[in-house]
Amino acid sequence: MSPMIDLVQKGAEIVGGLGKLADGLGIKHQAFYSWKKKVPAERVLDFERLTGIPRHDIRPDLYPKEAVE
Template sequence: MEHQITPFEALKRACEVAGGQSALGRICGVGQPAVWKWLQSAKRLPAEHVLKVEAETGVSRHFLRPDIYPRELAAPPLSDHTSLCGPILSARRMAGHGNRSVTLDESAA
């Protein structure tokens, strides 16, 4: 199983890749003290900076903020979809099965 890093570990990694707290602050448009505060107390990157940090450092948004950017679940195999979907009925066909809505008939036009 793949090791899932925490948002705090991802933030520390982004800081390392950027070249330090000041460099990460420049990416985010904030000062080094703000980055220090994220590392010391918040333990996660504020949401408004995630996409910029991902683009500049390559640290995935899924690791930086999994609460906002969760990994997509794998789609079930196609054979499983058939049991989830019922038949698709046309309006004309449904009109003959108790549906009281008016059916558009090409010959009446």
């Protein structure tokens, strides 16, 4: 599976299903199929809030993990 599909599945498991994840994001569940490779930038913070998955795991290109010194 692709990392995008894995991320959506993980998020869905956390919140109790794909439908609940879509509802929480204010989208129809079919919209996940249009995401292709990345969670859209405008959905990252809501996805994080709903699932608890850190934003740097969702979109490391936008939210790089801080270097631990």
